[in-house]
Amino acid sequence: MSTLLFAAASGAYGAKIHTPHIDYLSILPILIMMGGAVLLVTASSLFRQVMGVGSATFITVGTAIATLVAALFQWDHVVTHGAKVTIAGSIAYDGFSVFIQIVVAIAMLLTALIADGYLKREGIDGPEFHVLAMLSASGAMLMGSANDLIVIFLGLEILSIALYVLAAFNHKRAESGEAALKYFVLGAFSSAVFVYGIALVYGATGSSNLPQIADYLSKNVVASNGVLLAGLALLLVGFGFKIAAVPFHMWSPDVYQGSPSPVTGLMAAIAKAGAFAALLRVFVSSFGTLRADWQPIVWGIAILSLVVGAFAALVQKDIKRMMAYSSINHAGFILLGVQAATVRGVSASLYYLFAYMFMVIGTFAVITVVARDGDSGHQLTDYRGLGKRQPLLALAFAVLLLAQAGAPFTTGFLAKFTVVAAAVDIHSYALAVIAMASAAVAAFFYLRVVVAMYSPVGAVGDLSDLDAGELDAGPISVASPANAPVSVHGQNDAVASLSVLTEGPPTSAVADRMVRVPGLTTVAIGLSVGFTIVFGIIPGPIVDFAHQATLLFT
Amino acid sequence: MLHLTYLIILLPLVGFAVQVLFGRRLGDPVAGAVATIFVGASFIVSVGVFFDLLAVHGAVRSFTQNLWTWIPVGGMQIHAGLYVDPLSMTMVLFVTGISALIHLYSIGYMKGDRDYPKFFLYLNLFVASMLILVLGNNLLVTYVGWEGVGTCSYLLVAFWFTRETAAVAGKKAFIYNRIGDAGFIAAAFLTFDKVGSLDYSVIFANVGKIGTANITAICLLLMVGVAAKSAQIPLFPWLADAMEGPTPVSALIHAATMVTAGVYLLCRVNPLLHASPDAAWIVALIGAATAFVAATIACAQNDIKKVLAYSTVSQLGYMVLAIGAGAYEAAIFLMVAHAFFKGLLFLGSGSVIHGLHDEQDLKRMGNLRVYMPITFVTFGIGWLAIAGVPPLSGFWAKGDVLDNAWAAHPALWVVGIFTALLTAYYMSRLSGLAFFGQDRWKNKVAVGADADMPDAHHAAGPIPEPHESKWVMTLPLIVLAVLAAAGGVMAFATPHLSLARWVDPVFSGSLYNDHETTSTIWKLSTLDAVVAVIGVFIGLRLWITRADRPKLEWAFLRQSWYFNEIFDAIIGRPGARLAQFTSTVIEDKVIDGAVDGTGALVRRTGMALRRVQTGYVRNYALWIVVGIVALFAFMLTRTWWA
């Protein structure tokens, strides 16, 4: 009906509307991912009775695998036919974008596996979780492919809006709502800043299309254009917020802590992947000529992120908060590659994103199962004795943590090594030195968890000794000594404040029980650990992959 | 089958994994059998690869298998690659073959040991490491194997770690080897700095660009590694102590395979040595000195395994001497022959020790030929082979080395021929004491046991009548005896059988042998044979009749030229003092202070950051705004500046 009207209208005016040619192959993975979400939400509203969490997981996993297959097909296509720009210049179809599609698709696959057990355990029905996760994944993928500032913005919003809702998903937990609110208010704020940045860049260069901007900048000397530089700064703020770089990181500890654990893993992996992809594309390729203007800023942000992330993580008691600061630290590392703005830097960043995706999702898979019913057991004390109770789970977690710390023979080591090498390559020695020093500090807090896992339940030992003094003064001690768990050394207050954040029994009272690891979660953890170890020992294929992806950058 | 080369390494590794996962469950003797099967399979694959390589004709008879890119960082592209050529193939064949035999032997020898599966676990890991060392196509892969065999050597020497001496010997072996590893890795760094690659093929293609001084430095640094691994002066004392390990370990690691890794490495880098005559001369001198010194020490030892250990050091000295003289092919010939006869001698001594309930003192043996006939015959072949009596393998191999030494410099030959005399003598002394003479094992104590006799191990109580060992132990003896006897056929220069022709392409044919006349070779060979027979005659004549001849066992020789004492005085004691100083002053005051201070600083910073994180949304937004303002301020300076 509407097409008919449309045809009549165009016939009446005698003018043809030129719609751009749409190369569906170039956005196939995004379409599959979004299509999966739409299919799932439709199917579940039609067959409400028969669709449980299990079938939603099934469809999501299927969609993620289909996306992955499509992306791999794209990779093959790009390698043989070369990179190009499609859909009226708004989508880049190159190795770089395909790389991000692959990373996000795998992240989605792993998250769906983990979420299945989580949703069943927490008694959260319905397919909405999976639908939102797929939508946000498609947003991250769109950011990776976007070749126009406004498309980046669209991707960013698709990614973020779905994540806001996901953060609020566990309505039984007060933290979940608070996390969503904080994330939303600050996210909307940063989006507004980002859009204003786009407006300024548009005003200064006359286009929001990245190649056209690059073209304009190469033909005109705009060194002292205040509007353009202000726009650049605001774009950096928007990206800085998404990747949780200091000082735009403040949301991340609260949001990481409050969100349901599988969501946190997804958020850490795909928000970073999408935002870094766009950041690299915008700054390294389009604003490459202005690198003298933005490189010092990235330099400073990287240093702040490295230092603040490592130091603040050290004093955390909640493992999800600790992982949030750890992810800030990781963002600092990836920024090393951005700051280098060389082929080597870009491929190092891509490799880092790939490796980090597996490490962080695997880590949050373990955190999800250890947290037990109610998703509340996130204190270090909850990890005590895990090595004895469930040695394989503890071993997997230890591997993932050590990988994040950058231990050799894991992907984490080479990830850190390549970005630092890229920084050294362009003589950013100070940055490289600070990065390595922060890695040393960071190793300490990762090891603290490992030590906790392999020390017996009940023994307070070194961990509490370390900060027993500060804890009483610390702001998170909301529990009264009355509900203190069993403890020794007369440090009841300290231990009590460690163990409880909300209502409910002290978590360490149940800490010596086995936690159930659902089968699908086991698969996800196994894949993460396997990838981390195997490609830590044989890094060649993935490094080559990241390098190729960079060379096929438009 | 060339493309299956990786299986040669993978099979022992899988064996290792099987032992790790199921070793305890398999137990004694299945664990040993499984380990043996994996190594045997590796040998079979090696034979297949060997015939395939044989089928490749032409000047470049080699094959490189790149498994994966191991460390791809910018300009540094290090592949996990394997390199098969006549040299590495020769090593692979005898390493896997002898390993399989010794695994088989160990099934019997280690029977009843508390840690039976663990022994085979280490042994399999050792074989895999050794094969990585041999097959690596660049210095780093070789280094991985180099470290791997060092680690396994440590673990196996200290296998009976509850014995104080074994634990100490393990540490000693490890520390000496670490010194060598430092030399190796420094050489690798220097090479990478000059060439930009660690691949052998690239290094050798660029020899001309490195510069003679650098090549000499690289060779000498490598020689440090070789001196430690192959027990050359001055880093040889660990090998004697390493005899604390179980006898199959001594046979496999400390006679046949690992200690020859240094010799192999020098052969591998022959283009470098070729380009640096100075380094080659130093190598030759070290080899000659080691051969002589170790042979003299072997003349005065009472522990049967110590005699064999110093004999090994001496023979390794011959090999290094040959390499220094440019006679790589002779070195490899001796290495292979030595693997046969020394492996045989060690296994034979193990059989003797086993039969005498862990008695290792020669002075408490005697007349064993009556009780252990198979051991005696096979051991006898090994004895005559190493002594250089024709037509056994040792005569040909050692003769080859000596001929080349003659061609290089007559002085080297003089040392060599005198050492050959000593070799024949001390081996005959050993055989005379063990297999001939009186039944001294009936005595309560050894002859002259009150004399200072540091380390010989003794049986716990009175020794019952000795007995021959079981087939799993005698079969490897017989096989090795055949090889030790007939190994000389490798020398015959028919185009298809000659070892020299086979490995010649690796060394681009730079043999001194070529420059000598047939009559000289005949004269030298005759002299070798005569010297060997004289040595055997003297040794037997002296030691069959009497077991105590203190005049022939100088304390100076018994104490290994006081090398251990010298090291203790110049390194050990000052080192202990330094360690004392470090632990009391540096550790307690400086380091602990710094660590505590840093810790406090870090914690305080962390706590400050926590206070900034107030939990209020507007505060968070404020920080974003602060960030924006800071960025604007920076951009403003950029516009002003421009």
Add this chain to the structure above:
Amino acid sequence: MIGAASALNGNISGEWYLALAAVLFAIGAFGLLIRRNVLVMFMCVELMLNAANLTFVTFANMLHDIGGQVLVFFVLVVAAAEVVVGLGIVVAIFRRRANATADDFHLMKG
């Protein structure tokens, strides 16, 4: 927007519109910092987004490029979606507690 464009054809130059947009943006940001009510904070964000929109339109006019005006539609749609989700979150939180003061949410900190 059409109105703004036609006014530009008069004698008010584009710079004034840009300045107005910048001021609106600053007011929005400032409001977000000082207001406690979550709904008002949303409104501040909306103000900032509209400041950006105004900037787009002004630049489009100054550059004689229709593209900038098209971008505004994207921003409007996104803003609408954002508000829907935001209000949803607020409603969900309202069920737990009966106020919408942002400062009440500081369970998590440090």
